[in-house]
Amino acid sequence: MIEITLKNCNSIDDGKITIINNGLNIKYGINGTGKSTIAKAILYTVEQPDNLKLLTQFKYKDGDSLPLVSGIDDIKSIMIFDENYINNFIFKKDEIIENSFDIFIKNDSYIKTEKEIDDFISGIKDEFEKNKELDELITNLNVISTSFGKKSTLKGIAKSSKFYKGLSKGNNLSEVPSEVIEYEKFIKNKKNTQWITWQSKGNEYLEIDNCCPFCTGDISSKTSKISKISEIYEPKSFEFLVNILDMLSEYGDYFNPSSREKLKSITQSRTNITKEEELVLKEVKDQIDIIIDKLISLKRLNHVSFTNDVKVNDKIKQLEINLDLLSHFKSERVENVISGLNNSLNEIKNKVNELQKKVGIHKNNIKKLVNKNKVDINNFLINAGYKYNVYFDDNANIKLKHIDSDLSITNGNQHLSYGEKNAFSMLLFMYECIAKNPDLIVLDDPISSFDKNKKYAIMKKLFNDKNSLKDKTVLMLTHDFEPIVDFFKIKKTNNIKNQAHLISTRKGLMEENKINEEDILTFMDVCDLNIERNENIIIKIIYLRRKHDAMNKQDNAYQLLSSVIHKRNEPQFKCDGELRPMLDPEIERAQEQIRNSIPNFNYKECIEIVSNDQVMIELFNNAKNDYEKLQLFRIITKLENVNNNVLHKYINETFHIENDHISQLDPHKYNLVPDFIIDECESIIKNK
Incomplete structure (x- = not known):
């Protein structure tokens, strides 16, 4: 049993309430008794101690006697349903409540099976952790892929790619044209791209005078040669060309020798890219993107990867990197890096039947939870007289629709009345409590806005149904007497720990008086x-x-x-x-x-x-x-x-x-x- 003492909290000078663990504790009191003060005092003490001073009594605003709450040291987590929860309850566009998957699906059984599946495929994760070259391979392949553009076309690589633009006029870097041969050292220097850009920008000064803008020497006889450099070496294309050559130099050993020579030949050509060369570049681009996609999928591989209808064996086969079919990258360097991944996949294939069984169990559990929660919620809505249904989409996100329409409601705040919004807030709060399992659940006047039939339907759903707050430690503060009559007199709950008290405050002293069945x-x-x-x-x-x-x-x-x-x-x-x-x-x-x-x-x-x-x-x-x-x-x-x-x-x-x-x-x-x-x-x- 929890005994909570409150001192100097708003209208309460001194008071005590008792809470029985694993039961419903109804505290019934008239307005002005201090019910909301009790809820806030407990919440602040557990989660926001600094806010407890907000309950300081006006007579003590000088700080002489601050609010004090004791007896709840063992309460480490708390969830409270009050006006703030209702006001902050937002119907999202894609689901009724945020994290609905975690609330409705991710139970202990889900987590257990999830771990078992992850254990089966842990070899892949271990391979990425111990083989740092895999991340390096993904990074470097992305650099190469970027040179070929975002996506290849039907006929070749994108015309906007660095590769295509850099070689649009052929390679005029390896063999400098005779017209500008005297600038060869600048053109082939490590800072050649900066020099080309600088030289191109300097052309605008040639029209000012016939002298060099640096030394003022006469350059009238060289003006045509100087201008020729910009004609032959357009700065951006030249920069792309240099990048491509650097890329092949640094990452050339990722390609098999034959492909490397083909690419070298294409990049050394003095003429622009031919159609045949485009096809080669397209093959390289497509193959490199396949490898990147597979590597990223393998790195992210977990239980979620098997939640769709694809069979485990097919999924593993899709993830294998077969370099015999990706010939451009059948190189010693790539094979050495990915061999461990393929070995791990082979180990999984040897246990594929066992893994398939686990995946099947996982899918069935999700399906059962989806159906059960959908039926539970919709039965409540029918019994309470609400003309709405819920359903779960393919990602197990909960959505809402009216019984007269098949369309999902994407703006619940606009369509639902105040009472309907409160009912959904209360219902989903219950499921959230079940998922998070706090030490104490506080309901601050949760049903005052409902008529008698809806009050009973909500209370029954909250505390009598199998999947409910039954047997959890709940403090319910209310000025409604009907729940006490319903649950302690007419249709008594099956939890003998449930108890009800009248709380009253007289001259600042709050006390509780137990209500037994014979008192009703x-x-x-x-x-x-x-x-x-x-x-x-x-x-x-x-x-x-x-x-x-x-x-x-x-x-x-x-x-x-x-x-x-x-x-x-x-x-x-x-x-x-x-x-x-x-x-x-x-x-x-x-x-x-x-x-x-x-x-x-x-x-x-x-x-x-x-x-x-x-x-x-x-x-x-x-x-x-x-x-x-x-x-x-x-x-x-x-x-x-x-x-x-x-x-x-x-x-x-x-x-x-x-x-x-x-x-x-x-x-x-x-x-x-x-x-x-x-x-x-x-x-x-x-x-x-």
Whole structure:
């Protein structure tokens, strides 16, 4: 059991609540009790200790007494459902909730099978870890591939590629044309590309004067030769040519000797690329991209690689790098680097049947989870009266659609009502809790926005179904009494650890009072119990009149009791909003009926009591519970000269609200009246 103590938190000066582990703990309280404060205090203490100061009471804003929460050291993780969760709940375009795969599919069984598959193919991963040349091979092959352009065409390599542009006019670097032979040392220098670019940019100064812009020497006889360099060596094409030659020089041993010579011949040619040469370059480009794709796929190989419908044997075959069929790269250097990968693939092939079995189990588990979760959620939606269905796409992401359409809803915030959004938020919060399994789950007034049928459907889904929060440690803070009636009286849960308490705060002191099954009474039982329990006849009259009111039985007895409460010297009968004097036979029958419950009832004696303010005020001050004080206050003041509209509204609602409630808590045992209401009543009575 967890005992949580709160001090100096908002309206709570001091208080304690208990939480039973692995059970539902309902804390029922009226508005203003401090339920949200409890939720925030626990959340801040576990996850955001610095934020606990946000609950500092106004009387302590100078920092004298900071909020303090104790007793939750063993709670390391917490999830809370409140307004913030609902407001932050975003229906994404591709799925209802982020990480739906992790929430609905990635359970312990999934993780176990996932690891078993990864263990089967671990040899591939080990090969990449121990053979660093594999990553180097991928990097270098990408450099070579880039020279051939992004993608080959049907007839050859892309015209925009470095290879094509660099050789568009042939190789004029290995053999410098006679027209510019005197610049050969510059052209063949290691910094030749920079020089060509510099020389090309300098041409724009030739029109200024016939002298050299550096030495001012006469260059009128050399102007045509200087301009010729830019004609023969266009800077960008020249740069591409140099890059290609450098690439072949550095990575030439990746190619087999025959292919290397072919490429050398193509790059040394003085003329542009022929159609036959284009076909060779296309073959090289296509083969190098196949090898890169296979290497990257092998590096990324894991359980996910086998989730599609492809057979394991076919998948392994697709990943093998067969250099006999990729002849341009059948070189000693490439074979040495990839041999370990192919050996690992062969080892997997020897166990392919066992791996296929694991993959099959994995796929079936995913399919079962998808179907089960889909059915569970859709059954709830039907039972709760929502006209929506969910489904899972090929990636097991959960999506939403209306029952009248096959189209996925991509903007749930726009289409769903506030209540529908709350229901989905609550439902998916449950699944998220199941997936993350926190130490404590807090529900802060989770069902107040739903009607009674939906409340029961949601509570049943949350705590009674097999795949639910049943047997998890849950703190539910609510001002709804229906869940307690449903789960502790009518359709009791099968978890004996579940418990309910009324929490109330009086003068800053919060306390909880356990609610047992026998404490959940019909309003008739509440009235009978207090008529029998009380000694004072006016209190008895209050409860008996409430009982007749709840039964909608406005007979003679009801009329006579009402006349007492309204201090009428002569009994009156109210019918269709009009009052008339009660007839003697009516009074006689009424008194006889009332005396079955209150044997010593006498109308005139009761009128004398209720008409005596001093006696009634003493009765008010000595009342044993706040509910009775409220009813006595109404008799004393008749709500005349009471200018507090909130007080008016609360007392009138309390006077009649029992009609809407089948079950009640005994007000003698459970305090359900807010502090400020009683304080105001006491203040008015004191000054009367």
